[in-house]
Amino acid sequence: MEVTNPKYEKQGIHLIASIFTVDKGIVKVLLIKRKNNPYKDMWALTGGALYNDEDVEEGLKREMYEKTGMRNIDIKLCDVFGKKDRSPVMRMVALSYIGIIDASKVEIVKETLKTSNAEWFQLTEIPNLAYDHNEIVEKSILYLKEQILNTDILKSFYPNGFTIPELQTICETILEKKLDRRNFRKKLINLNLIYDTNEEVNFVGKKKAKLYKFKKNKENKKIFN
Amino acid sequence: MEVTNPKYEKQGIHLIASIFTVDKGIVKVLLIKRKNNPYKDMWALTGGALYNDEDVEEGLKREMYEKTGMRNIDIKLCDVFGKKDRSPVMRMVALSYIGIIDASKVEIVKETLKTSNAEWFQLTEIPNLAYDHNEIVEKSILYLKEQILNTDILKSFYPNGFTIPELQTICETILEKKLDRRNFRKKLINLNLIYDTNEEVNFVGKKKAKLYKFKKNKENKKIFN
């Protein structure tokens, strides 16, 4: 069966991810510099076009691996950007995702076939981006704030465990407000979301802190309102 | 600028909506019968392919109007279905949306250029559907339950106002559980989401009930946990 109706021809799908990190108390987003037209030499969000021969999920994994070197980032659908002229080349609909990773544990790939650079940008210093990526990243930041206290986003930040003060700092940075230490800890434990590994680690503080991990197969619960 | 890379060729976007209603205490979903191949004469969710010359938002409005005759349904992005072989014709990625309308106030268009019938189906009596629509509708039902107590979905159900017992019945039907009348009313009023129109109407009950409307421009608040 052939498609002959030109109404449906030449459409494509962009898979766009706003990958965030928290670095020394500052939220940053990963941007790459484009090597090719359109928008040659401009900064853009990570991502690219979906191939014909891969599932959307596969395409996301491929793009994430190519751009960050990480294989198991939990990313979450955020929105769809569907203005008909959002790409100058051909009709492209963008699926926008968000994720959060620990930048210090990842070697960001600086140059690829299609990118000449990759950097973490503070949210206040995001330059003019390719396509409608400024709009996409703005929405993603709002969505991140909405969703950060849902543990399924936080989980991929700490594959090897975390200390509670460390986790709290991430949340406070993203939400731009202080949380109560005692209540934060209590809530995580009461919700039965984490477990004590009986290890202790030195984080930034002066005193050793307990290492926790997220429990597996727990449904997505909101930590705070 | 021409696209020559065959990796990106011949992709399309399906806009699929699971439109729900509540009819005499029963949740139903709108299905249409396909007139054309593929899946000729099979039932399917409403929706269709995005045109090249329209925004996604425009395409959704067009499809909703063609299938229901309604112009201002609030629909909400639910998920993306991106398996590479989900359509036998060409590579199509489906954007799945949910919405809820009052079926008694709408004349469903039974036959169109592409559909030979349209009916409301109980959720327990959904037949084998075209494409992966069974999977899509299953996810949509879960999402509807999750989201129904967020007022922005409920709003479009009652463009002309509602009585509180009437609204409660809808919620109870969808959630498949009883809610307390006094607490339901209290919460809606305390959250400042609705206002008393000082009109009274006869709903199903024996006694007249007050007519309320949702306030405009109120942020999306969750009614209950």
Add this chain to the structure above:
DNA sequence: GCAAAAGTGTTAGGAGTACACCCATGC
């Protein structure tokens, strides 16, 4: 008058919030 549904207020329990002190470590 009686059955069915709408409207209203109070109370008890639990979750959320606010708050102060002790302990371990690095300098």
Add this chain to the structure above:
DNA sequence: GCATGGGTGTACTCCTAACACTTTTGC
């Protein structure tokens, strides 16, 4: 020894959940 940050318990407040009676109307 002192400054910095980690760990813990308690009291108060507010939201939630549970619950009973009166009023209106159709039959």
